[in-house]
């Protein structure tokens with residue numbers, strides 16, 4: 001398997017190469033010409049790469065030996081792109097308001113977290129800066145974390161499902177010509193077209209995950225090229241056989257006559273809250289800050305999927321009403337229904353003919369729950385959104401402490 005090098009290693013100096021010799025072409029059209037010279041170049045580059053890899057592995061940096069002293073905890077948020085607004089909106093929904101004076105200012109404050117400052121960075125730089133110790137926390141897609149974090153143990157996922165930025169990293173091939181009947185990675189790998197001389201050409205921005213995935217799947221005759229965007233054009237341009245890129249709605253693939261294949265998904269991704277292990281264990285205040293952010297996130301995200309349902313139900317006692325409610329599978333709520341007497345005044349006398357029941361219902365199960373409530377005599381059903389659900393302790397906090405071995 002030959003692996004072309006990430007663009008950020010192109011400038012790697014080598015005395016045997018003329019300055020004009022391209023070591024790695026971001027243009028896929030030159031990506032699989034492996035003459036002798038090319039192979040020699042690659043070997044030279046490989047040894048050169050080994051020496052820089054300790055500091056620049058696909059742009060990621062190793063964790064610093066010591067944590068640099070500073071007063072503030074630093075939270076990295078995406079400066080632009082599709083993750084930027086959603087990150088700020090999520091914090092806002094958790095009552096953490098990011099105060100940015102203007103959109104071109106890359107530092108901001110969160111008044112509710114006075115010991116924390118926000119730094120806006122490109123997602124890949126958030127990962128790099130977590131590794132270099134210049135940020136302590138950050139929100140990024142799991143795809144970016146895997147690509148630029150490269151399983152570095154200093155990176156800890158604090159919350160892996162922030163409920164935005166959903167997409168998956170997947171292989172896509174043309175849906176025409178020789179690929180018409182190819183529907184799985186296995187079938188793609190077994191096509192007679194690929195050989196050492198003419199490997200399968202993959203265009204991808206994921207120069208770490210791509211080769212790793214192919215190797216794990218035993219695909220030998222494969223070569224990679226990279227570009228910064230519009231990868232979906234490369235098969236039709238004749239410069240790649242397939243692509244490995246992010247997919248969310250699937251529109252870009254469809255519009256470019258490409259299809260996904262079985263076994264071709266490298267990873268599922270959504271936004272995550274990530275921290276530097278070193279910062280959490282060594283920086284004063286970092287663990288408290290992460291605890292507060294995590295509590296707010298979990299309370300909001302848990303509530304986000306639920307409705308509060310209130311209904312009245314005729315009955316002789318709270319116990320009898322509870323038995324009827326609990327006979328229905330979708331009406332058990334978070335811990336069970338809350339049932340309270342409804343006091344009515346009739347002919348000058350106060351009596352209890354009805355009970356009010358309050359339950360939390362998953363949004364997806366709402367209509368089913370309303371039907372079940374009606375079936376056991378519920379009436380006057382009121383539905384309202386839930387804002388926060390604070391549990392006794394956030395489950396992810398315990399997981400984090402275990403990861404940190406605290």
Ligand SMILES: Nc1ncnc2c1ncn2[C@@H]1O[C@H](COP(=O)(O)OP(=O)(O)OP(=O)(O)O)[C@@H](O)[C@H]1O
Nearest residue numbers: 081082083123141142143144165166167246247248
């Ligand atoms: N359809 C999608 N395509 C790409 N990324 C997506 C998609 N849906 C969600 N994402 C998430 O958004 C993140 C950032 O994507 P975005 O394209 O905004 O920035 P970028 O790719 O880092 O920047 P640029 O495209 O300008 O180089 C991705 O890493 C991924 O986690």
Ligand SMILES: O=P(O)(O)OC[C@H]1O[C@H](OP(=O)(O)OP(=O)(O)O)[C@H](O)[C@@H]1O
Nearest residue numbers: 229230245246247248249250251252253
């Ligand atoms: O499945 P879809 O909803 O169609 O989204 C997938 C496309 O979105 C991303 O590109 P982006 O918009 O970031 O443009 P880029 O290629 O310039 O990065 C990604 O690289 C795909 O091309």
Ligand SMILES: [Mg+2]
Nearest residue numbers: 081082228229
């Ligand atoms: Mg993009």
